[in-house]
Amino acid sequence: MARPNEDVRALLQEYAELLLITGKDAYKARAYEKAARAIGGCHADVSTLDAKGLREIPGVGKSIADKVVEYLRTGSMPAVEEERARIPAGVRRLMEIPALGPKKALTLYEELGVSSVGELREAVEQERLRDLKGFGPRSEENILHGIGLLEASGERIPVHAATELAEEIVAALSAVPGCVDCAWAGSLRRMRETVGDVDVLVAARRSEPFMEAFTALPFVAEVIARGEKKTSVRTAKGTQVDLRVVPPDSWGAALLYFTGSKAHNIRIREMAVRGKLKLSEYGLFHTESGRKIVSRTEEKVYSRLGLPWIPPPLREDRGEIAAGLRDELPQLITERDIRGDLHTHTDLTDGLAPLEDMVAAAAERGLRYYAVTDHAPDLHMQRMTRDKMLAQRERVRALDRTHRGLRLLHGTELNIGPDGEVDWPPEFLADFDVCVASVHSHFGLDRDAQTRRLLAACEHPYVHVIGHPTTRILGKRQSMDADWDAVFAACARTGTALEVNAHPNRLDLTDELVLRARDHGVKFAVDTDAHSVPDLGYLRYGVGVAQRGWLTPEDVITTWPLTRLRHFLRKRAGTRAR
DNA sequence: GCCGTTTTCGGCCCGACTGTTTTCAGTCG
Structure with missing residues (x-):
């Protein structure tokens, strides 16, 4: 497990x-x-x-x-x-x-x-x-x-727990002889932030060996239903997993059908009906003759309906079909596009790993640049001081270029106070490569106060990124209330990026707000906010949110080459030379 | 229970906020 x-x-x-x-x-x-x-x-x-x-x-x-x-x-x-x-x-x-x-x-x-x-x-x-x-x-x-x-x-489980479970199941079933294709579908494939259950699909001629292997998996606590085409189990942790085995030549239609969303599927089926076709999980058929046209791959099904293949994170009936028909689907960002991380911690504040370990792990992941942004003194529990920060900067500078291809940036995560004020005066902030500013308290201020507070942070000349902008914690704390359109407009105007925090408990901004902010022309930073080495692996979930928000590499500053990123950071501070 | 250029005992992140109180306990980051 x-x-x-x-x-x-x-x-x-x-x-x-x-x-x-x-x-x-x-x-x-x-x-x-x-x-x-x-x-x-x-x-x-x-x-x-x-x-x-x-x-x-x-x-x-x-x-x-x-x-x-x-x-x-x-x-x-x-x-x-x-x-x-x-x-x-x-x-x-x-x-x-x-x-x-x-x-x-x-x-x-x-x-x-x-x-x-x-x-x-x-x-x-x-x-x-x-x-x-x-x-x-x-x-x-x-x-x-x-x-x-x-x-x-x-009743929903966080995306990372579901992904780990799904990966394990897919690995196990892919190893069963006779497996032609195996993948997870459902809301997990669409990269939703939480999922209700896990759907796994297998393409094979005989289903029995897969049902057998599936129910025998070590974490299966209960078999809810077992049939020829579908088997459902519950894991020891209470998550329901459905396995469907389909013939190889139904794979595309089945994957499309079981990936959803329901609203997307309804749209697609309506298009089929208008073309005198019928779409089901078994394939795309002529309505009159009942003859099967295509269903081997999703691409073929979409193509026969006059659409390009639509990436799963877009399949939410948010205009993806109209965009596809106009051939204007975004070239979605992928994890491979990410070059850097602008928000990470070390054990100097509340991180778990020393600077050297975090940097080595970032290098191993192939990042090209990596900002160390420990907390500033207004988050009192972290006991930060100028001296500690400057000493860390020395260490960061000394480590720079010691890993092939990786450049280090020294930054900080500032605290946005109730009136929008941040920890240090501008002359001290000027010497950081990058400043992330985030809200960590006073979540209950009214909408106007929160809006003013965020606007003030955006206007600050040395605040480059607003970290976890809504401060929501999944299942624990709701997003704070603010006039988000006003905040997004301010970000676009001042050249302040909004973070897409990749931590599975945050995923903040949310996909809906990313979509809205994107319309304002805002730039985004997909960051891990890593507090440990394993946290760096959560990047994929931040990319998932970015994909659901229709973002392209152009929209995301952490995909940019370092020189372009530095230009973006410099612009914010007027004539600051570096 | 852990830890140590204040080291084998005596500290341990510490200040702010909230809602309950009438001087503070509990919770949070």
Whole structure:
């Protein structure tokens, strides 16, 4: 399944939360949290490490290393099992509701016996929270709002988890003898930010070996349905996966049909009907004779309908068919077009890996330029100072050109304050190669205030990129409210790029806002915001959002050659020479 | 539980915000 690191990370994180709920030493819990994060972000596979190797990971000492070794050996961690026996899983889930932490979760459990999100909703509706110390009318409101957010995302899984699962299934089924084609379809192929289930398609003459191999996969917990053409299973983590096996000469029509979206398919089928044709998952047919015309590839099906092949991220009925008919589909950006990253962290602030490791990993990924942009002092918890920043700059300059083909930029991620102010004065900012500015607090200001705040940041001469512009966290925090068209106009006017943050929990801007911003002529920076080496691999999901937003390489400054990028950055600061 | 040019004990990111209180606890980044 996913990397063992991920399983260990989740387990240690769970243990930390259980310790917090049961009121154990908060520092002990923090130690587990820290270790969980470090293991999640560690690029070595933990299952290949022994206790000694594990202890080399910062934050992992003897006790945690031993627990991990035992878990990897036996598949269980007794300390966690013990705590689980005391606190129902639902109580821990309560902490996923914004504004509910361990203390309030425990109060709800002990005082009211609430041990699930559903029970909490009932308790609020029955006004049973009113008498509880620490809870008032606003708490009720916030909790109901939080439950709504949680439930809205609850049944969908984030794109990266779905992709990892789909890759594993496709690899396994591709190895089954008789496999002609195998791919995932559905909203995952369209690169939606979350997916409800995973659809996998196989082209083969006989379906039985694939159904057999599919249901035997190690992470399959339940077989929901098993037939000749379709089998559905549920994984141990609760994700539904559908497998469909089609004859090789239906592959194109089937892939088209199962990729969707529904709205796109309806449009395509209407076009077929107008041409006296019928399109189904089995092929494109003459309505009258019933004779099959084409269906071997998607290209052939589209072509027979007078359309060029339409990339899956565009298939949302947002004008792609009209554009295709006019032969004006965008030449979509691909991951291969990306030359650089303008937003990354190191362990100087809240990143996990040292500068040298991040840079080496960027070089290995073939990037041509890479900006190190640790947090600035207004995010107080990061304890940044001018001296630390200047010392880091020395190290960045010394590392520059030590990896073949990779140039390093020294930047910072500024904090946009409630009035749009940023951390350092212009004379200090002038010496950075690039400044990203992002909102990290005051999410609840009203629309006008947020708009003014973002406009002020755009107007700043040394702010080049607005990081994670809406500040949404999938399933946790909604986008902040602002007059986005005003912000986009300001970005276009001032030459400020908007970030497409590739982290799967953010994916911010969203595809809809990318589309709107693009109409204003805004430029974009697809960045990873990497806090660890593995995070650099999330780039593909940012590219997915950019594709869904119809972006071409021309729209995205991180595809540009460095000289052109430098020109873009220089323009913002007038006559600044470099 | 982890860690160490303040090193084997005694710290541990720390300040701001929110909603609850009437001086603060809990949550968040």
